[in-house]
Amino acid sequence: MNDNPVQDLLERLPSLMAAHPGIEAEVEDDDGEIFIASVAADQPGAGHGSRWLEALTALADEMGATLSADPSDGREGWYARHGFEAARWGRMVREPSPAPGMTPGR
Numbered sequence: 001m002n003d004n005p006v007q008d009l010l011e012r013l014p015s016l017m018a019a020h021p022g023i024e025a026e027v028e029d030d031d032g033e034i035f036i037a038s039v040a041a042d043q044p045g046a047g048h049g050s051r052w053l054e055a056l057t058a059l060a061d062e063m064g065a066t067l068s069a070d071p072s073d074g075r076e077g078w079y080a081r082h083g084f085e086a087a088r089w090g091r092m093v094r095e096p097s098p099a100p101g102m103t104p105g106r
Contacts, residue, residue: 016055023039035067070092
């Protein structure tokens with residue numbers, strides 16, 4: 001692991017995607033954040049997308065990476081249920097959560 005949490009997460013993204021074969025997602029580095037440009041499930045409504053996003057948020061927490069997403073497709077509620085909050089430019093953002101027993105900034 002290097003000192004760049006975004007790069008660390010992007011390096012682990014292929015294995016995350018392989019663990020969730022029913023998901024197609026476009027995820028990229030956007031100025032120090034992980035930007036979720038799109039997410040599509042082969043069986044919408046079956047929970048595959050939520051399980052993928054839960055795995056991604058857990059990985060982001062582990063790496064200390066901030067996630068952002070464009071909810072313009074009407075998924076504001078979906079992202080909010082996964083800890084994202086409304087932010088700038090119509091995006092939603094989720095800051096990494098500290099591990100249990102850890103203090104932010106340590």
